[in-house]
Amino acid sequence: DTEVTQTPKHLVMGMTNKKSLKCEQHMGHRAMYWYKQKAKKPPELMFVYSYEKLSINESVPSRFSPECPNSSLLNLHLHALQPEDSALYLCASSQGVVGTARDTQYFGPGTRLTVL
Amino acid sequence: QKEVEQNSGPLSVPEGAIASLNCTYSDRGSQSFFWYRQYSGKSPELIMFIYSNGDKEDGRFTAQLNKASQYVSLLIRDSQPSDSATYLCAAIRGSYIPTFGRGTSLIVHP
Numbered sequence: 213d214t215e216v217t218q219t220p221k222h223l224v225m226g227m228t229n230k231k232s233l234k235c236e237q238h239m240g241h242r243a244m245y246w247y248k249q250k251a252k253k254p255p256e257l258m259f260v261y262s263y264e265k266l267s268i269n270e271s272v273p274s275r276f277s278p279e280c281p282n283s284s285l286l287n288l289h290l291h292a293l294q295p296e297d298s299a300l301y302l303c304a305s306s307q308g309v310v311g312t313a314r315d316t317q318y319f320g321p322g323t324r325l326t327v328l
Numbered sequence: 329q330k331e332v333e334q335n336s337g338p339l340s341v342p343e344g345a346i347a348s349l350n351c352t353y354s355d356r357g358s359q360s361f362f363w364y365r366q367y368s369g370k371s372p373e374l375i376m377f378i379y380s381n382g383d384k385e386d387g388r389f390t391a392q393l394n395k396a397s398q399y400v401s402l403l404i405r406d407s408q409p410s411d412s413a414t415y416l417c418a419a420i421r422g423s424y425i426p427t428f429g430r431g432t433s434l435i436v437h438p
Contacts, residue, residue: 254428
């Protein structure tokens, strides 16, 4: 089973709202990722959690706040977003073995976010 | 700057033909390579991964890796209209963070 689930599938929010995106995997993977993807562009890495600790933050604005409550769950808290933050937000997971390049990422279905 | 380059296309092939998708990478330390298929509005789906020089076959798909030329390709035999999608190439060096190419759009016409 290589399933990563994400909720919600679609989200529309105003610039003053607070919302959260959720991601879950039960593959025993120890690395989890948040990506942002705009139309006709490749996925853009935002955050990486390794063994439930934040290991990479790609200079993402503080209006995006990640959280990893346990090894299976990853959240992305959203607050005071801008219309240009509208995109497909993808969660991925991998075994996360540091020092090996043989680490396949599996993506969830994504959350389509629209900021009004 | 680690880069993965792909021709954005679109690459148009007739149904039943072989589609050839190409990818070059600049980082000689890259060790593993992945091909993802992405339908419009959907998330990337892993098609194949390859670590060693040579060919790797899985059904209608063949990945080819040439580390000396820093070149990786994906061949799709007997192309079907359902193969029409964007194909993303990704490379990993030593960490587990991939570098993605911009993707090649493939159109298979009946």
